Amino acid sequence: MSETASAKAAPARAPRQELETAVVRFAGDSGDGMQLTGGQFTLTTALAANDLATFPDFPAEIRAPAGTTYGVSAFQINFGGRRIKTAGDAPDVLVAMNPAALKVNLKDIKEGGLVILDTGSFTERNLQKAGYEKDPIEDGTLDGYRAVKIDISKLTLEAVKAQELSKKDALRCKNLWTLGLIYWMYGRKRAATKAWLEKKFAKRPELAQANIAAMDAGHAFGETAEMPAEIGGFTIQEADIQPGLYRTVTGSEALAWGLVAGTELAGLKMTFASYPITPASGLLHTLARLKSFGVVTFQAEDEIAAVCAAIGASYAGTLGVTSSSGPGLALKMEAIGLGISVELPLVIVNSQRAGPSTGLPTKTEQSDLFQAVWGRNADSPLAVIASRSPSDCFDAAIEAVRIATKYMTPVILLTDGYIANASEPWRIPDANNFTPMPVTFRTDPEGFKPFLRDPKTLARPWAVPGTPGLEHRIGGIEKDHESGHISYDPANHQKMTATRAAKIQGIANDIPAQTVELGPSKGRLAIVGWGSTYGPIDRAVANLLEEGLEVSHIHLRHIWPLPANLKSLLEGFDQVLVAEMNNGQLSTLLRSQYLLPIEGLNKVSGQPFKIAEIEAAIHARLEK
Amino acid sequence: MSETASAKAAPARAPRQELETAVVRFAGDSGDGMQLTGGQFTLTTALAANDLATFPDFPAEIRAPAGTTYGVSAFQINFGGRRIKTAGDAPDVLVAMNPAALKVNLKDIKEGGLVILDTGSFTERNLQKAGYEKDPIEDGTLDGYRAVKIDISKLTLEAVKAQELSKKDALRCKNLWTLGLIYWMYGRKRAATKAWLEKKFAKRPELAQANIAAMDAGHAFGETAEMPAEIGGFTIQEADIQPGLYRTVTGSEALAWGLVAGTELAGLKMTFASYPITPASGLLHTLARLKSFGVVTFQAEDEIAAVCAAIGASYAGTLGVTSSSGPGLALKMEAIGLGISVELPLVIVNSQRAGPSTGLPTKTEQSDLFQAVWGRNADSPLAVIASRSPSDCFDAAIEAVRIATKYMTPVILLTDGYIANASEPWRIPDANNFTPMPVTFRTDPEGFKPFLRDPKTLARPWAVPGTPGLEHRIGGIEKDHESGHISYDPANHQKMTATRAAKIQGIANDIPAQTVELGPSKGRLAIVGWGSTYGPIDRAVANLLEEGLEVSHIHLRHIWPLPANLKSLLEGFDQVLVAEMNNGQLSTLLRSQYLLPIEGLNKVSGQPFKIAEIEAAIHARLEK
Amino acid sequence: MNVTTPLEKLTPKDFATDQEVRWCPGCGDYAILKAVQKTMPELDVPRENIVFVSGIGCSSRFPYYMATYGFHTIHGRAPAFATGVKLANPDLSVWIVTGDGDGLSIGGNHLLHILRRNVDVQILLFNNEIYGLTKGQYSPTSRLGTRSPSTPTGSIDNPLSPTEFALGAGARFVARGIDTQQKYLPDLFKRAHAHAGASFVEIFQNCIVYNDGVFTEFTDKAAAEDHQIHVEHGKPLRFGKDGAKGLRVKPGSFDLEIVTPSENGVTDADILLHDETSHTLANLLAAMQPPHFPMAIGVLYCNPIESYTARISQQIEEAKAKAPLGDLNALLQSGHTWRVSD
Amino acid sequence: MNVTTPLEKLTPKDFATDQEVRWCPGCGDYAILKAVQKTMPELDVPRENIVFVSGIGCSSRFPYYMATYGFHTIHGRAPAFATGVKLANPDLSVWIVTGDGDGLSIGGNHLLHILRRNVDVQILLFNNEIYGLTKGQYSPTSRLGTRSPSTPTGSIDNPLSPTEFALGAGARFVARGIDTQQKYLPDLFKRAHAHAGASFVEIFQNCIVYNDGVFTEFTDKAAAEDHQIHVEHGKPLRFGKDGAKGLRVKPGSFDLEIVTPSENGVTDADILLHDETSHTLANLLAAMQPPHFPMAIGVLYCNPIESYTARISQQIEEAKAKAPLGDLNALLQSGHTWRVSD
Ligand SMILES: Cc1ncc(C[n+]2csc(CCOP(=O)(O)OP(=O)(O)O)c2C)c(N)n1
Ligand SMILES: Cc1ncc(C[n+]2csc(CCOP(=O)(O)OP(=O)(O)O)c2C)c(N)n1
């Protein structure tokens, strides 16, 4: 604890203030390395045994001209000594590396919040690029905030002098200077970041040294009381965290590993075929590095080829997986219909983004539920599940593999741009404790009929090319319910339609009963959510339960089929409110199934819900 | 009336029996010309002032080997002296040109029905191909029917001797012989068919003569009492038909003409881009012949290219129209999302067929409602309407054009394989009486903003390339609600999502209030239908109203948005039953919107509803 | 996974299924089916290791009639499914059957990319210059002016040449055959199979119902000698009765011309030898069109390079050699971790 | 519909919009934009008759920066939208901007078919051999072994040659340019515009962020002379300092070789003249790759035939001439009708 110890050595400072949680947003130009900064702060915070949640917010442009508002990149983290469920509504602290970052982010900051500015970047030219007519440092813009004005640029240049870098390279260390300062502020250790820098710049040790020097300088700046006296550091207690081995994961990572785990548990190899699209590409990138796990990745020529290759791969005895985002999923639908018709396992991961059409590719939304459940020609049922958070992607992926292989069906796994990019600490499970769910390929030619089903699951046998004696033909034309031969018989079509529906409906009996996350299991108001709204709903409900309100949180993993007990569970509440980031899709689905007067709380702005928005909605309903 | 007069000259016969309606099915090998035969009988029946409805049933194969059961082609017609609404449940008369036709069709025939067989085709080889182990003429298969066994092959060969055709060509006249016999049976004139044959075979008059000779011989066969004495002819009264000029139309024809009429009324040219697919291709074929109406048709490389070309054509100031069937519609969805996003008019015709996947391409189904309403990524509302019968396609097409151009939106027009191919008599409207609905292109650069809307319709202006001063850019990224420039602003996205929904919802105030087709406007039971179930529902309800049951028929043209009064209308009934040829799609939609305990009567066999099936469902519900 | 049965001597009949063949009587597809069934036993591949993958079209019904594994997929996408099959199990012998509409209209992109990638499959494109299954609309290979239900006054698109397209896509094996030539087809199929990489075979196939006789100009018995040239690597490019005519490069140009040795001072030595490794010659042969030139039949181009399938297997082996196989815990615990203790 | 304004003398600036250009600083797209804006006023086409249509990608943001009509559509489909635009109004001057991913990966089929049909549009394919917008995955033109986020151990697909692909697809105008060559690009664009039919222009474009320097081998100032050959119809195919080197056909083969006149008995007369109407030469030029050969820049192929657009207009005129225009009642009453009287 040398850092906190030395912090005590600065006697003129206000004492470290104790906080339960804090929300910090790092914002700067895309070139300022804000995502890296955020990533390091996340890691160090996790190591300090705080719970946390993050929200990275990239610009839509690859690399917008420096200094523009649309080139601003931000990373928000909420951390604390209790269970953290969202990246936080309004940041307590904004770090603004340039005027554009201030311009874009200031409106979100808590009243009276801390705003740390690099005054060195507030040049005439940068002010202009940010669209400021006057200097906001001077003109009262910052009134109501506690502004900390530091010439970070200059201080960084000084700090890294020894490494004799070019000015450009030297200025690149600004983010580490700032990180050092924030580390000081929250009493954090620098060791992990130091190690990381040394590894990252192994081939260019002068850069490692410069960055470390900058970080140390920033830290020392705080420690040696160069900060305004009224701004002391903070202490945040360790959170009460379940013992175990931890790491941080993004949704993309957890999803990739969950798929690997799921296929291993099923005793299968994985063939992953995809076509790049924001925000789904991360999964492709992660899996492309996992060849040694029997994962073959294939960047197809388009989304259609990707899903077709995945189906072909499932046909040939591996688990075919494909992934995309909304517009790409639309393209896959015809082929998914074939997957439903030939009844092969297939996992389709859909990272939702804001639409319609190209929409706002870098912004999050939950508006592909209709598409997932109903977006195909004909009566084409499949299973739909949703993950609620980055780490939850791991479990959701295993569940998707389980359903796909056990029921010989395509499964759509819904995630979203927020989950894909955000990271959170994750208690690493021990793979030895996972329950195997081995797939049995059909090998016995005796009595083999490609569409003769397991009476329990209604799944047909998986008979893979290469198996002697099982040579057979399948296709998308309606098939005889046993032999699989083409059949135009009307009664057979009726039977097959009913069987396909029954098979999927049957999954409802093979999933856990719906539970209540928080609050009573019957009562005045249930907030129902799915996917990445988990955090804000849960926090809002927790807050209002503390206030004594009678409200419950129900969060769905299974979108289709719905859990068998969900109807009776919902009937136990006077009011049901579905909070979702779309124009009312789950609420429509639930209304159609249960005929309950379910209301929607809908947000379609490309931004996650704020806790306060949900709290307000609950208040409004319970105070009626 | 010479024919009926001469019929009287056969004194040994049973007198002509008076019938209100009759159902005849012609069935034979694909090469036997059953569709032509049916077409001629339809025309002649219409000329005799009977009302009628038909059901052509093609084999799935292009040209299956002769004599096989899967090569059987059938044509059913229901006609009579009252309003005819379906092709009839069980035929009174089956004409079976070979054993396979008998094998496939006999089970559908009314008990005690008439079965006319060409004994000449009941050879050993044909029996075997049809899968008969014994000769059905001998083994009691025909017990319970009135079988009329005629060696039509031989009689035809005799009848056309004079023309000295090859045996193959001569036998091709069998269908006309049979038609002649059936003409006699129902006291029909042969003149129209004679004229048609003369025109069709203008270049080969010997074929025209042979066919006419065969027809005359068949007719004479009946007239000269060569028929079993107990089988006399029938007389059917003229139906009480609205005066006017009539013709028969198939759905494909009426749809094509409706689109031509609609675009003319809008003052537009049409660009029709499509990719062949059963049962949608007929529309492409019909429109391809209408170049002189300013229609440009484009057979694209695939469905995606087709819809994109149509959108491009709308962008450039014509009405873009595309058409397909289920699997093809799935492929178009991503691009339709763009159409929704850029708010251009577009008509998408979808001829539904049985699925999932390739399904049963030649069989009918109504299972693309989910796909039409909800089958896209993100919140992507558009208008969906449905046509109920072949002739109704004309009006539905005009309505689609009206909505698309007035509201600057894609419209999906749902029809199905049954409607596309069936034909019915149509009272030809006078084009001079149509109400013009001219489109106004934006031309004034003053104050022009591409997304500034008409406050009433919420439609944006249609500003077409080639217009000076209106140069602007549009695309699928979210747009500022006025300027149309790319906008990542959260509030703007929320506003645009709401506006897109409101624009489509607003159409509900611009369509006729939902009416009740038959029966009381409140009461015990409403049968709700859409699309091609119109006929059987209406007949069933009419029948049971006559029986004194309290039942009503409501039939929707507008699927999305729903008519503004529909909810209160449905609330007026104790029970609501949605009859549809899918696994419950409209019922799900209505339940989600109205929270009414709506039930489904669902048939998914690739076959239209039988009247009796609907009657049974009504009885079951009213006798509870 | 591929426990293979001992390869007894199978016969063509062992490759026929119990399903009734449902093409129109007289369709060219029957002849191709026969030739394929004849080829199969000669490949030395266990029957269970053979997979036929097709799209949609009359031609694409093919798998139903082969007693191997078969997958009748969706319109235009067979190459993508086949790629997935090969990714999952490179040991399978994968045959794609497609049509001119399936493969070159809706499926053009997938064909392009499977050829470019050089996935180790055989692609049989049945070119009847028409959409058979949807009842006779013109296709991307239909000649200019083709009257069809969708082009009542004649088509106005320039037809695509499947072989020139394949060469432009980077195909390493490009061949042509004729449905009725039972004598040549099995050898072509065997060569396609022997080529490690994507093998593209265009087969002229007569659609008796919607496009009857469209190839008779060169397939007619009487016309064949003068209007077909069967090319063979290293052999002179001769055709006509007794090989009286031949092809040579028109001096001073890049064009081919037809010459008759012993006429106008042309000698046998002037006749070009077929070089199936020459991309340029392959393009020239592919471009020849009757009536001015004979139709080139046989292997126009064969110039193998490492296949995609081989490369991917190699990458996997390399990855496995580097990383200890599949220790899930090691993966989950990779990177920065920390322990929270009780 | 196309009431055109009198064509005042516009300048490149008149073709710039008020939208901030949002490519990465240093991206090659800027240079191309400049060249296009420079070309526009010289085309003699009223600004309101010009339409830019694009798909999705960095390159496809192009229309936002052109003060003409512009349509930023969806990934890969720009050729199909553009075809629709031309079907609706053949008088418009339609420019497609696409990338190597947009045009050759997801959009390969549409590009194939617009080229085959020969629709009268200009197609500018910005080839940076990478997916820029989605952050650097390899594309169909990326070289073998390209390391990218989706191919961490190197890509294994053979790259496609856009120009060879276009030639195989039946394109009648195929050209190549380099982003930075402001001197040449406008002329290329003008030639593309002058060609009635589909004009295909591949432009090597440097992606400074994800694929920087991938073309320097031949675009580098120092390398240019020896590694580029600017082809011009009728002119000898020479390159290098003072045109010291040239191309000729390697005797007895179909291959090109580099020779230096005055060395080894080679004379100036041996140097091939560029013939832009020769498909074979175009293919040979397109296939040349550094370092062994110079990269061919300029119009590789131009051999016009009637465009699709011209043919469709003609069919419509013929139909109108035959049938009296659009009498709806006549249409509805065509065929068999009967009257039911009161
Ligand atoms: C997505 C989709 N679009 C269209 C169709 C309709 N379709 C089936 S086969 C076919 C064309 C077949 O032509 P080709 O590939 O040449 O095969 P052929 O029948 O001539 O052998 C079409 C358009 C379909 N089944 N699916
Ligand atoms: C249907 C769909 N799939 C995928 C994407 C994601 N995407 C956008 S641009 C692009 C590739 C762009 O590459 P290229 O055309 O070479 O353009 P560049 O950015 O290099 O100019 C991809 C895969 C998308 N927008 N839509």
Ligand code: SF4
């Ligand atoms: S339609 Fe043509 S291609 Fe199809 S089966 Fe019949 S003859 Fe063969």
Ligand code: SF4
């Ligand atoms: S990512 Fe590459 S292609 Fe895209 S704008 Fe940046 S430099 Fe240009």
Ligand SMILES: [Mg+2]
């Ligand atoms: Mg074909």
Ligand SMILES: [Mg+2]
């Ligand atoms: Mg690119």
